[in-house]
Amino acid sequence: MLIKFDRRAPEQDINLILTKLNDAGSRAFRSRSNQNPVIVTTGNIDILKELNLDKINSVERIVDISTSFQLASRNFKEANTVVKVGHLEIGGDKIQVMAGPCAVESREQLFQTAQLVKACGAALLRGGAFKPRTSPYSFQGLNEYGLKLLAEARSLTGLKIVTEVMDTRSVDLVAKYADILQIGARNMQNFDLLKEVGNINKPVLLKRGAGASIEEWLTAAEYILAGGNENVILCERGVRGVNEFTRYTLDLAAVPVVKKLTHLPVIVDPSHGTGHWRYVTPMSLAAIAAGADGLIIEVHPEPEKALCDGGQSLTPKNFQALMARLATLRGIVHREFEEPKIKLQSVNMN
Amino acid sequence: MLIKFDRRAPEQDINLILTKLNDAGSRAFRSRSNQNPVIVTTGNIDILKELNLDKINSVERIVDISTSFQLASRNFKEANTVVKVGHLEIGGDKIQVMAGPCAVESREQLFQTAQLVKACGAALLRGGAFKPRTSPYSFQGLNEYGLKLLAEARSLTGLKIVTEVMDTRSVDLVAKYADILQIGARNMQNFDLLKEVGNINKPVLLKRGAGASIEEWLTAAEYILAGGNENVILCERGVRGVNEFTRYTLDLAAVPVVKKLTHLPVIVDPSHGTGHWRYVTPMSLAAIAAGADGLIIEVHPEPEKALCDGGQSLTPKNFQALMARLATLRGIVHREFEEPKIKLQSVNMN
């Protein structure tokens, strides 16, 4: 149950209701949505009726939500959330492609890739500076130096930057450089981290955990929303299914399911979701056909030399071809695509 | 390992090699591919070298295949298999849509649906006469009467018929009426049934089991191919993943994976794969974008009255809209679609 207040609701009104709910044996928490104060309560609607809340002027709306996620629910907010990253919109009329290397490895590697993905029509650059690696002996990222390179790449190309944050202690640092902070699949239920990014005013890309149900995923998003940060982008990246030739089972039905349940934008990561470059192109097309708002794709100038996940990275040529094929989906999904801005010949394409 | 013979290879050549292989401790089985005799052996290539098989004129080709499926492997046959159903081709240039009710319930229900799906551009009619139902107390199908109705619907509309066979004892009966025999997901490893449909000369639609790996699926297809029936169509219909809002997790990446591993055509069943009509349209578009050769979709004139799986059946209106959207994918996948033949207004559309 959600009680949404007028923006200028007097504190005493809110506190009175909180007290009444708690006295009536319900649990009630204060949160906010946009600038509006909100009370989330687990009490049922009958208790609220007895409290005569509708006589309190500052109460704008009472919403009965039966799912475990409230602020994230489409019952609470019917219109699609469009997340703004500068002039860019995610969840709007245009399909957005985030592309770049798995990990930032060097200035040369990053800048070359950045120019290339921009030339092909991507508007956002992905690249990990802090890398969650299964093994402690794998390359763990360039850390702040990687963030600085990403910021330089942004200056150079105008691409917006999306990069992962893994630790509560690094949120401020990453937020200083990134345009979008990514929460990786392995940290989807790192609740302290979710709370921390709920307190910043930058968009958050929340990947679905490999073993996470859709309800768990949306309730993880709820942590961020409940902190007051409404700019959450969901990202499907594969679940444990019956896998053998792919790394995970990319659950594309999650796209229309999530679109029905929530107002948040959702993109797809076919690189991690399949684990093989060969399947990235068909699954990218399929994701957009299923209704996704965008893609996050790994591209590397020389995948065979990548320090991380080379096997699932597209070569520049394959990425260029994918972008061209994506553009032809325009009519089907009634969405726009970014057109290549510069001649592809002018960048180093192998 | 596969040894493929000339069509007119003398029996004694084949038997000689079988004997030699068995004497050398290898297991060797006789099979055929098209009209060519084939020996499948688990022995390694070194043994074959010692046997000097290349000196036997009737040996056309020796293929070293390391997967558990041989005849189904793209290593054995590089070109796509195109399954012919009369003039129709599955796996060819045209996307084929099979549509109709989950179960044949009555003449009226079937004929109405048949005319409708034809009007919308489908070329094949699906409908169950023998129904595999989880509960023994659920409607189990009209049996032979259902088959007769399907055959009548074919006469009336020209649509080809695809229907399920569940029991070895019914194979001849179903083959008498059907154009394509369907093996359901629950019978994917009913090996006696696979052997039985390997002996008939009608195409077989082999659905993937909900818990089956891709290798198990292709090895099930191998049973049919090894019996001499090369007209196998694979059908992805969802696996056990992390499901809650859908009945299964539709594994669309299986489409490009299977296209790489095998030469057989593959279609997708978004109705069973999601279990909800709402997700059938986006997943149909996604399946074709991922490279599927066709779709099998449940359509019912009045889903709310269906005796079986009404919740996942499209209404006529939704099916018509889906077919129109599918046609717009034409350019992207470089495939053709059947155009509606008759005015939609002339059939009963609710």
Added chain:
Amino acid sequence: MLIKFDRRAPEQDINLILTKLNDAGSRAFRSRSNQNPVIVTTGNIDILKELNLDKINSVERIVDISTSFQLASRNFKEANTVVKVGHLEIGGDKIQVMAGPCAVESREQLFQTAQLVKACGAALLRGGAFKPRTSPYSFQGLNEYGLKLLAEARSLTGLKIVTEVMDTRSVDLVAKYADILQIGARNMQNFDLLKEVGNINKPVLLKRGAGASIEEWLTAAEYILAGGNENVILCERGVRGVNEFTRYTLDLAAVPVVKKLTHLPVIVDPSHGTGHWRYVTPMSLAAIAAGADGLIIEVHPEPEKALCDGGQSLTPKNFQALMARLATLRGIVHREFEEPKIKLQSVNMN
């Protein structure tokens, strides 16, 4: 909903109620439990009340069952079902061990194993004559000759025989030789086969499919019970989980879950459930500690030469050691174990 009649209920009473239920729009089916006629209906209890069934003398009990399985439910029959195989009881006070080779390979292999497992205290001999193999090129069993060898082994040792039936056409043949007919995991939802074994008067061992939910499993058992065969033994043998070092994930919690939901006995197959002999002993002990009524275990005199599943077969020595350790669980589970009858030295133990 279940309506149980007196054994001598007049046919007209039963038919009257069937008619009334159908007229009232409910689906109603006739079945039986023991010798008692039963009507299973999907109608709700209110309809039944209006029919004044309690005034009909031959109606013994009306049971409101909300699960999809009825006759299998503990709500319908509270006392444990004890399946009798001659003098043996499965589901009674004694833990029963079924042991033997995966496949019957030869007289010598079978008889040697039979004597051994008997000497170690097993009371039933397992062995496949018809083998469901993933690949068509694997050894498929000795068929009727294998059944004959099993019957000979029974004459020789007094062990009861459990063996798999895969095809509706073979049910009579297998029932002629076997004491218990096994339905394998891959055929758990081969509904025609379930119906067929529902018509015979021999016990059926029903293995859980690797992707089957517990409800699907119990509803498969319902098919057999609804046919009138009440002697169903359930067998957990592993599901798809997060597997890498084992073939499946043995779901031992299924044992107490099933014990709560149903009155049927349940045994565990640690050989297929783990796929490695090394894990058979700890999982056997764990299964009994979890409350299982017995075990089915693969034993082979020379696992490294087995034509089928050698890697998961226990050597005689390991089987002997397992049986000794199982006996020590006696006090914990308040169950009895068969004592070794003959000196182990008298059989060939490698």
Added chain:
Amino acid sequence: MLIKFDRRAPEQDINLILTKLNDAGSRAFRSRSNQNPVIVTTGNIDILKELNLDKINSVERIVDISTSFQLASRNFKEANTVVKVGHLEIGGDKIQVMAGPCAVESREQLFQTAQLVKACGAALLRGGAFKPRTSPYSFQGLNEYGLKLLAEARSLTGLKIVTEVMDTRSVDLVAKYADILQIGARNMQNFDLLKEVGNINKPVLLKRGAGASIEEWLTAAEYILAGGNENVILCERGVRGVNEFTRYTLDLAAVPVVKKLTHLPVIVDPSHGTGHWRYVTPMSLAAIAAGADGLIIEVHPEPEKALCDGGQSLTPKNFQALMARLATLRGIVHREFEEPKIKLQSVNMN
């Protein structure tokens, strides 16, 4: 590949080898095991041979390990690791039971439970002060006040304390109060947290993630070991399988699998693994029969009033009965159990 040095190995020896390996194109990292310096390298053994490492006196051992985990591997350390918590041993001859409430709720609730579990023979008290909750609106724990209550309970009873740490910023705080720090299933791949607890000198209980493979789990343990903390206790608590009547599928075969692969002790959490108190007792017995070194069990004086996971908590009576049944497993698993120290009548048992 692991190179283990003498404890007093000169720094220059170690650095020389690191340099040589890096020059040869291998990745090499410094770690330690006990007090011994260790180099972990991804280079193959041939490179090492060329470096003539065996001529360097301070090199104690070179171990070729092909798994992704090295220090955790039984190939590296053959003998079982016994984790010491004061006088207690985990992984030694005695089965250890950790019991207590899901969350610390109040002084009274905690102390009552602590006295009870001690009276029943448990030697460790579990209880969450920081709680990872799926929903942001659920009770999140008493934080430091909860830790203080745990420490008081220790003073009162002598029980050792195990409690969860969720955030890198809280590691020092939790380590100040706890005897064992727990990493929850959702944080199993929170790599910064793993690194942080790798730097402290208190034992760590590492739960397996619900979607984590055994290799991922052991490689997560490797992060802690590589930091120099060798006191890692593994805890199986259920994976995603085919669940409906239980919360997860408790993978008991993981116990013998892990015992084979690694030298670390492993315990089982049947409370979270099943999610229902009814299944905790059979799965506890099964876990010990499968070879687990201990259990972690939720006990609450009044489960129906618990702020967290009441449905899976044992009542005092059921816990007492479980401990009595566990003691009877003594002979089977050749392990000891703690005997009840005080008369059960002297504590409040409901």
